[in-house]
Amino acid sequence: MKSRSLVSINDYSKDEILNILDLAAGFEASPEPHLLNGKVVATLFYEPSTRTRLSFESAVSRLGGKIVGFSDSSSSSVTKGESLKDTIMTVSNYSDLIVMRHPLEGSALYASEVAKVPVINAGDGANQHPTQTLLDLYSIKKTQGSLENLNIFLVGDLKYGRTVHSLLMAMSHFKNTTFNFISPQELQMPDEYKLYLDNLGLKYYEHSDFTDIISRADIIYMTRVQRERFSDPMEYEKVKNIYVLRYSMLENTKDNLRILHPLPRVNEIHPDVDKSDKAYYFTQALNGVYTRQAIMASILGLK
Amino acid sequence: MKEVKHLSVSGIENGTVIDHIPAKNLFKVISILALEKFDNQITFGTNLESKKLGKKAIIKVAGKTFVDDDVNKIALVAPEAKLNIIKDYKVVEKYNVVVPEEIVGIAKCVNPKCITNHEQIKTKFTVIPGDEIALKCIYCEKITDQEHLNIM
Numbered sequence: 001m002k003s004r005s006l007v008s009i010n011d012y013s014k015d016e017i018l019n020i021l022d023l024a025a026g027f028e029a030s031p032e033p034h035l036l037n038g039k040v041v042a043t044l045f046y047e048p049s050t051r052t053r054l055s056f057e058s059a060v061s062r063l064g065g066k067i068v069g070f071s072d073s074s075s076s077s078v079t080k081g082e083s084l085k086d087t088i089m090t091v092s093n094y095s096d097l098i099v100m101r102h103p104l105e106g107s108a109l110y111a112s113e114v115a116k117v118p119v120i121n122a123g124d125g126a127n128q129h130p131t132q133t134l135l136d137l138y139s140i141k142k143t144q145g146s147l148e149n150l151n152i153f154l155v156g157d158l159k160y161g162r163t164v165h166s167l168l169m170a171m172s173h174f175k176n177t178t179f180n181f182i183s184p185q186e187l188q189m190p191d192e193y194k195l196y197l198d199n200l201g202l203k204y205y206e207h208s209d210f211t212d213i214i215s216r217a218d219i220i221y222m223t224r225v226q227r228e229r230f231s232d233p234m235e236y237e238k239v240k241n242i243y244v245l246r247y248s249m250l251e252n253t254k255d256n257l258r259i260l261h262p263l264p265r266v267n268e269i270h271p272d273v274d275k276s277d278k279a280y281y282f283t284q285a286l287n288g289v290y291t292r293q294a295i296m297a298s299i300l301g302l303k
Numbered sequence: 304m305k306e307v308k309h310l311s312v313s314g315i316e317n318g319t320v321i322d323h324i325p326a327k328n329l330f331k332v333i334s335i336l337a338l339e340k341f342d343n344q345i346t347f348g349t350n351l352e353s354k355k356l357g358k359k360a361i362i363k364v365a366g367k368t369f370v371d372d373d374v375n376k377i378a379l380v381a382p383e384a385k386l387n388i389i390k391d392y393k394v395v396e397k398y399n400v401v402v403p404e405e406i407v408g409i410a411k412c413v414n415p416k417c418i419t420n421h422e423q424i425k426t427k428f429t430v431i432p433g434d435e436i437a438l439k440c441i442y443c444e445k446i447t448d449q450e451h452l453n454i455m
Contacts, residue, residue, distance in 0.1 A: 008444075084422055106418040106442025125416050127443055 005112035005119040006295060009130040009166045014173040017137060023294035023303050024138050024287070035302055036065030042095035043069035044087070045122070046078065046102040051263060052122050052131075055285070056099050059292040068094055085114050092116040097300060100124075118299045126162055132262055133166040135291040139284045140171075140219055143258040147174040151216050155182045156223035156243050156268060158189040163262045164223060168193055172200055179204040180213065184239040186230060209242050215252045220245065222261045224268050247272040260284050313346065318365040320387040320394075321377070326350050328380040329360035331454045335376050335409055336369070343367050355383065371401075376409055378402040379436055380452065404430055410438055411453040417443035426455075 041060045088111045101122040108121035123129040154164045181189045230236040258280040297303040344365040353359035378400040388396040408425040419426045428438035435449040
């Protein structure tokens with residue numbers, strides 16, 4: 001693949017996605033501690049996201065690369081009023097690759113336009129977070145053996161959750177994906193995504209509860225239902241417990257079922273689920289390291 | 304004596320008449336075409352009766368023809384607009400505006416969290432066709448509809 005930025009999951013075709021997943025499997029099977037020798041990766045985190053930053057930094061370190069950057073804009077020249085363009089132009093001189101997290105939407109595309117080096121979007125506001133999507137796909141493929149013929153349950157905040165939207169777009173590349181959307185009325189999947197699936201002829205079903213249908217799931221992707229999203233606090237009180245996954249609910253589920261979560265979890269997965277072999281969210285975070293190694297190696301033209 | 308057709312806005316000898324502008328969007332068209340910077344004689348009429356639009360506006364610019372790319376930008380707010388090229392008080396050419404596929408640097412993105420509202424960046428949108436044109440920002444991917452359209 002030619003050297004270029006990763007701004008949106010829609011930048012990658014199905015083949016390019018599969019290529020990244022294969023590379024990630026390669027890094028998992030045999031670590032390459034010297035691949036990034038002599039390379040400098042800049043991690044510019046304009047808002048804190050400890051998990052994503054550590055995952056990237058771990059990925060770089062395990063490949064032998066060096067890291068420069070900041071983890072909070074208050075400790076950078078941003079507080080002096082420097083524009084994003086100036087920061088990116090400058091940091092381009094110091095690094096071979098920029099990983100950026102920024103609270104403003106579209107900042108990643110803009111950074112990729114002005115940077116002399118490739119940019120990886122590590123989250124631009126509520127817009128895109130493509131490396132999360134790729135690690136989700138890697139986790140699904142690894143646990144299910146394939147990305148085809150799967151029944152994916154997306155649970156929780158489907159209205160504002162960017163991870164579920166990106167995952168839906170990415171999974172729509174694969175044959176016979178069935179989606180089950182489980183959310184409170186106020187947080188349903190937006191129409192544009194349903195229309196998108198309609199146009200592709202992919203099946204989806206909407207539910208407000210999933211206890212009766214959980215036995216059909218191959219993947220349950222949990223997200224948090226946040227109190228702030230509700231205009232009426234009474235509504236939140238009514239629904240808050242419906243979207244909590246508990247160990248007892250897993251009794252009649254498929255053997256191959258795996259539970260994913262982008263983390264951090266708050267209360268949407270009860271800690272008693274952790275003991276189940278079907279709880280996969282911590283391994284999913286580990287998969288993030290392999291996937292980010294694959295993305296960086298591919299973008300830098302090293303693989 | 305032959306009866307003269309009454310014109311609400313007086314005719315021009317040479318130039319361009321832009322007709323079928325929705326009355327409420329006249330001033331948006333003026334700013335898109337940057338008419339305030341012209342030295343030519345320009346006459347406007349607004350709240351004129353129109354069977355198609357209810358109330359329409361019309362602009363007559365003397366001694367000026369527009370480049371397609373410029374004039375197509377007004378399709379954003381006046382998709383039905385018709386241009387009449389006038390020579391010696393006669394219409395010599397008529398055409399409709401064409402909705403462009405991309406709009407650069409005219410409209411503001413409605414999303415307050417969009418990078419284009421925080422840095423010095425030319426906005427860029429892909430046009431979503433329809434009865435009322437909407438714009439999708441290439442940066443934040445959010446849609447700006449007619450109701451929220453703000454011309455810079």
